[in-house]
Amino acid sequence: MRIASGSIGYPRIGADREWKRTLESYWSGKLPAEEFEERLKSIRLGHLRKQRDKGITVVPVGDFSYYDQVLDTAAMFGLVPERFAYSGGAVPLDVYYAMARGNADAAACEMTKWFNTNYHYIVPELSGREPELTVNRPLEAYREAKAELGLEGRPVLLGLLTFLKLSKGYDPEQLDEWIERLLPLYVKILTELEQEGVRWIQIDEPILCTSLSVQDLGRIYHIYSVLSQSVFGLKLLLQTYFESVDAYKAVIALPVHGIGLDLVHDRGDNWAALAEQGFPADKLLAAGVIDGRSIWRTDLAALKEKVDRLSSLVSPGSLLLQPSCSLLHVPVTVERETKLEPVLKEALAFADEKLDELVLLCKVVNGESSADVLLPSRQALERLAASPALNRKQVQEASASLAASASEPARHAPFSERRKLQQERFRLPLLPTTTIGSFPQTAEIRQARTKWRKGVWSPEHYEAFIREQIETWIGLQEEIGLDVLVHGEFERTDMVEYFGEKLAGFAFTANGWVQSYGSRCVKPPVIYGDVDYEGPMTVTETVYAQSLTNHPVKGMLTGPVTILNWSFVRQDLPQEQVAYQIALALRQEVEALEAAGIGMIQVDEPAIREGLPLKKTLADDYLAWAVRAFRIATSTVRDDTQIHTHMCYCEYHDMIDSIGKLDADVISIENSRSHGEIVDCFKEHTYDKGIGLGVYDIHSPRVPSIREMEEQVKQALAVLDPSLFWINPDCGLKTRGREETVASLRNMVQATRQARETLTLHA
Numbered sequence: 204m205r206i207a208s209g210s211i212g213y214p215r216i217g218a219d220r221e222w223k224r225t226l227e228s229y230w231s232g233k234l235p236a237e238e239f240e241e242r243l244k245s246i247r248l249g250h251l252r253k254q255r256d257k258g259i260t261v262v263p264v265g266d267f268s269y270y271d272q273v274l275d276t277a278a279m280f281g282l283v284p285e286r287f288a289y290s291g292g293a294v295p296l297d298v299y300y301a302m303a304r305g306n307a308d309a310a311a312c313e314m315t316k317w318f319n320t321n322y323h324y325i326v327p328e329l330s331g332r333e334p335e336l337t338v339n340r341p342l343e344a345y346r347e348a349k350a351e352l353g354l355e356g357r358p359v360l361l362g363l364l365t366f367l368k369l370s371k372g373y374d375p376e377q378l379d380e381w382i383e384r385l386l387p388l389y390v391k392i393l394t395e396l397e398q399e400g401v402r403w404i405q406i407d408e409p410i411l412c413t414s415l416s417v418q419d420l421g422r423i424y425h426i427y428s429v430l431s432q433s434v435f436g437l438k439l440l441l442q443t444y445f446e447s448v449d450a451y452k453a454v455i456a457l458p459v460h461g462i463g464l465d466l467v468h469d470r471g472d473n474w475a476a477l478a479e480q481g482f483p484a485d486k487l488l489a490a491g492v493i494d495g496r497s498i499w500r501t502d503l504a505a506l507k508e509k510v511d512r513l514s515s516l517v518s519p520g521s522l523l524l525q526p527s528c529s530l531l532h533v534p535v536t537v538e539r540e541t542k543l544e545p546v547l548k549e550a551l552a553f554a555d556e557k558l559d560e561l562v563l564l565c566k567v568v569n570g571e572s573s574a575d576v577l578l579p580s581r582q583a584l585e586r587l588a589a590s591p592a593l594n595r596k597q598v599q600e601a602s603a604s605l606a607a608s609a610s611e612p613a614r615h616a617p618f619s620e621r622r623k624l625q626q627e628r629f630r631l632p633l634l635p636t637t638t639i640g641s642f643p644q645t646a647e648i649r650q651a652r653t654k655w656r657k658g659v660w661s662p663e664h665y666e667a668f669i670r671e672q673i674e675t676w677i678g679l680q681e682e683i684g685l686d687v688l689v690h691g692e693f694e695r696t697d698m699v700e701y702f703g704e705k706l707a708g709f710a711f712t713a714n715g716w717v718q719s720y721g722s723r724c725v726k727p728p729v730i731y732g733d734v735d736y737e738g739p740m741t742v743t744e745t746v747y748a749q750s751l752t753n754h755p756v757k758g759m760l761t762g763p764v765t766i767l768n769w770s771f772v773r774q775d776l777p778q779e780q781v782a783y784q785i786a787l788a789l790r791q792e793v794e795a796l797e798a799a800g801i802g803m804i805q806v807d808e809p810a811i812r813e814g815l816p817l818k819k820t821l822a823d824d825y826l827a828w829a830v831r832a833f834r835i836a837t838s839t840v841r842d843d844t845q846i847h848t849h850m851c852y853c854e855y856h857d858m859i860d861s862i863g864k865l866d867a868d869v870i871s872i873e874n875s876r877s878h879g880e881i882v883d884c885f886k887e888h889t890y891d892k893g894i895g896l897g898v899y900d901i902h903s904p905r906v907p908s909i910r911e912m913e914e915q916v917k918q919a920l921a922v923l924d925p926s927l928f929w930i931n932p933d934c935g936l937k938t939r940g941r942e943e944t945v946a947s948l949r950n951m952v953q954a955t956r957q958a959r960e961t962l963t964l965h966a
């Protein structure tokens with residue numbers, strides 16, 4: 204029996220980001236609605252045609268979106284929050300986009316990370332509205348593909364439990380009520396598909412890869428019993444990804460016709476369960492064997508052997524080979540990469556190349572092609588592995604020995620002593636004021652960088668321009684009355700790219716874009732080699748800024764875990780060791796800054812939470828090495844050198860211990876957007892080092908009033924020690940305008956002065 208190839212989802216942005224441009228020109232009013240729909244349709248069909256023409260047997264339909272697949276699901280059920288003035292029926296495009304982006308009358312829905320990826324989805328708000336099936340999206344997608352391309356697609360639907368677990372606006376105790384409310388609509392979707400003659404549907408339940416309770420497993424069983432009993436001819440493929448399934452036995456016993464398992468990001472657990480516990484003879488195994496999240500080619504010869512073993516575990520004809528997850532998380536094609544070193548480029552596979560790998564693999568396992576065709580992928584990987592960039596012995600030995608070490612890198616003195624020495628050195632007032640690092644990246648600054656990159660400006664010209672910016676902003680900060688200053692990060696486009704470009708072991712693609720949220724795409728650096736320090740990266744700008752003022756200027760670095768989590772990373776080394784390599788390089792920069800007289804150094808770790816594994820049992824291990832990486836970078840400094848760190852977003856309650864273990868002298872955290880949630884979290888956990896909870900949201904151009912900020916400070920001081928408390932905005936100010944930034948910071952300083960007075964009065 205033939206083994207077929209399947210795709211679970213395809214990047215929607217397009218090889219030239221045409222999807223992004225289409226959305227943005229529609230939003231700006233340049234593209235009329237009709238033409239907008241036409242263009243999206245042609246992009247959508249183009250992607251289907253491409254997958255089919257490559258020889259993929261099972262092509263998914265309905266994975267395409269106008270913004271985000273979770274938002275699509277909420278809109279399909281008419282789950283539109285009240286503030287958007289929607290009165291039922293098909294959700295109009297302007298309401299759909301208002302939910303995603305907000306409008307003059309209503310704030311956008313919240314956006315958050317899709318499992319452990321860097322993709323962000325729109326969080327559905329359930330609240331009062333009764334759900335209805337406003338449109339059968341999977342059916343529409345199926346019909347379109349059939350009518351336009353004669354393609355028998357496999358419709359994709361976000362599973363009910365995953366959808367509800369990702370939603371907010373209801374009490375967890377009402378979960379079962381919501382299941383009962385939505386289940387009939389899922390039944391309706393399936394029955395209509397069945398009537399249409401659809402043979403298979405893919406239902407995505409990645410929630411099965413997180414830590415689930417017994418009750419949740421009961422819920423999954425209930426949902427899929429009802430669904431499978433409501434159809435006869437339509438078969439259900441329950442698709443999981445991003446980890447191994449938490450309860451293998453229970454999952455494979457679910458009343459569905461096929462199970463999709465991630466056999467790449469499963470730490471071997473799905474493989475082991477398959478081998479030890481077998482797989483039901485009456486089910487299809489959709490085996491996720493090609494890594495849907497990395498950018499690397501697969502060693503197809505090695506994979507072929509695994510696939511042979513898989514075939515022996517399932518009934519003949521019941522194996523489907525797929526990527527481990529939707530290809531949404533990788534760039535479209537390597538073809539456009541013209542500037543990469545050949546040895547690196549040949550080892551890469553983006554979405555299109557991954558589909559080619561699948562087709563090739565299927566041909567070989569089906570005896571249609573000789574196994575020789577599998578060798579070039581292995582050879583390409585071997586050539587890369589042999590290249591000097593991946594064999595910096597010293598770095599490898601250092602990172603390996605740090606991974607093997609039983610002791611944690613530590614500052615010389617404990618915080619209690621460091622604190623005194625630092626206070627003597629810096630003599631800061633109570634409630635010191637500072638900012639997070641960046642100041643407005645104006646059009647003028649971006650243009651200057653372009654001119655320099657294109658060679659229109661000489662490096663000297665550009666550097667002089669950057670110095671001018673620093674000078675202006677040091678002056679402004681002094682005038683505003685801030686206590687601890689920053690140079691402003693004018694020389695940086697991006698906090699990871701900037702360092703990647705100055706460290707060995709990194710490469711940058713020309714077109715390796717992936718969707719981050721909505722039309723926003725990111726182009727992550729590629730960490731392909733051993734990471735090494737090649738010389739000072741931030742010393743010139745920082746020292747220049749410090750030369751202009753008597754206030755302390757904080758050096759500003761991006762932390763090892765954030766650099767790791769926001770890059771595509773090599774896979775021949777454990778992530779932990781790559782983090783240590785970056786940390787060792789950053790340590791040299793920290794030491795260089797210190798040697799140049801910089802007394803405060805901030806090492807940002809906004810993405811530390813993003814690497815947190817989906818399973819709670821794996822979190823401790825990750826947090827342990829993440830903390831160690833930070834400490835490698837920061838613990839060799841003198842006791843009177845003050846180490847700062849910064850993190851964004853809320854939800855720190857489950858990692859507050861790890862934050863303490865970073866042993867940073869001062870941490871600044873986003874706070875105002877999460878409406879004091881973080882303050883609540885400090886009611887339960889004491890924090891005994893310097894801490895600044897952001898007193899204003901930097902995501903809005905609005906200038907916050909003195910009163911508002913005083914209120915924020917008051918709330919924080921109810922749970923935190925005033926002698927350890929700092930005053931700062933939520934995050935960097937690079938996306939803000941100059942006027943509003945200055946006005947907001949003036950108010951912040953004024954609010955601080957008032958808060959200080961209140962404190963001394965009560966003292």
Ligand code: GLN
Pocket residue numbers: 639640641692698759807809849850851934935936937
């Ligand atoms: N220092 C960085 C800035 O101010 C921090 C950015 C971040 O937290 N994402 O822009």
Ligand code: ZN
Pocket residue numbers: 639809849850851852873933934935
């Ligand atoms: Zn931040």
